[in-house]
Amino acid sequence: MKQSEIINLSDADLLEAYQTTKQKVSELKMAHTLTPLENPMQIRTHRRTAARLNTEISKRNLV
Secondary structure: OOHHHHHOOOHHHHHHHHHHHHHHHHHHHHHHHHOOOOOOHHHHHHHHHHHHHHHHHHHHHHO
8 A cells, every 4th residue: 555545544444454454464474474475575565554554643643
């Protein structure tokens, strides 16, 4: 998810996307621990998306 897409999300959608992404990261880490993933770069992509979402949440709380 790009930053421009994240900015356009509502507050509720932003929180939901953050929780979903964090859960996906946890699931991917667990799956990668048990058996190697075909594409381990998915973990990095989702982790960075979660960070972007968290940054936007923090920005909105400061305003």
